[in-house]
Amino acid sequence: xxxxxxxxxxxxxxxxxxxxxxxxxxxxxxxxxxxxxxxxxxxxxxxxxxxxxxxxxxxxxxxxxxxxxxxxxxxxxxxxxxxxxxxxxxxxxxxxxxxxxxxxxxxxxxx
Amino acid sequence: xxxxxxxxxxxxxxxxxxxxxxxxxxxxxxxxxxxxxxxxxxxxxxxxxxxxxxxxxxxxxxxxxxxxxxxxxxxxxxxxxxxxxxxxxxxxxxxxxxxxxxxxxxxxxxxxxxxxxx
Numbered sequence: 001x002x003x004x005x006x007x008x009x010x011x012x013x014x015x016x017x018x019x020x021x022x023x024x025x026x027x028x029x030x031x032x033x034x035x036x037x038x039x040x041x042x043x044x045x046x047x048x049x050x051x052x053x054x055x056x057x058x059x060x061x062x063x064x065x066x067x068x069x070x071x072x073x074x075x076x077x078x079x080x081x082x083x084x085x086x087x088x089x090x091x092x093x094x095x096x097x098x099x100x101x102x103x104x105x106x107x108x109x110x111x
Numbered sequence: 112x113x114x115x116x117x118x119x120x121x122x123x124x125x126x127x128x129x130x131x132x133x134x135x136x137x138x139x140x141x142x143x144x145x146x147x148x149x150x151x152x153x154x155x156x157x158x159x160x161x162x163x164x165x166x167x168x169x170x171x172x173x174x175x176x177x178x179x180x181x182x183x184x185x186x187x188x189x190x191x192x193x194x195x196x197x198x199x200x201x202x203x204x205x206x207x208x209x210x211x212x213x214x215x216x217x218x219x220x221x222x223x224x225x226x227x228x229x
């Protein structure tokens with residue numbers, strides 16, 4: 001599998017909650033609790049939002065949370081704000097020789 | 112405060128060698144893993160390879176034959192050399208500090224755009 005499967009786009013209104021899925025296989029997402037999520041504004045560097053499936057780095061809002069079920073990881077954003085509008089990428093360790101594999105990215109639009 | 116900054120040419124001709132450098136400030140490169148990650152225009156992220164604090168490297172299998180990463184300890188820099196480039200190597204290249212216990216990237220450089228074109 002070359003990339004993890006993410007929806008191309010999701011949208012929500014300010015104050016609402018959204019969830020982005022990231023589907024892999026038992027060789028990556030399902031096999032290890034080593035999923036991370038990144039927020040990227042166009043032309044900017046990605047920013048780590050979640051690591052080890054559920055953990056947040058210091059300074060990241062608790063409106064961002066991660067979870068996983070079998071081969072699919074999820075990033076949930078509650079209380080949507082205009083500043084959350086960005087691209088989001090998941091990433092997982094893989095046992096198939098490429099160290100890590102990224103998702104194709106999801107564009108979040110705040111309506 | 113740890114900062115990473117990529118540098119190098121923005122334009123490389125097809126079949127030539129791409130050389131990039133990542134200068135790290137606020138941390139020693141001998142204490143972490145360091146990765147290069149790239150992003151083709153309008154596309155997603157692709158891990159290229161990492162360099163660990165022991166000097167060992169791990170490269171993406173698809174690039175292994177063309178890629179070399181190395182350290183300049185005295186200058187606290189990590190460098191990348193990619194030979195025989197094609198248009199498919201056109202991308203925004205990032206260096207990133209890599210957590211080797213849990214395989215995530217916690218600090219990124221601003222990135223450098225590299226275009227392969229004659």
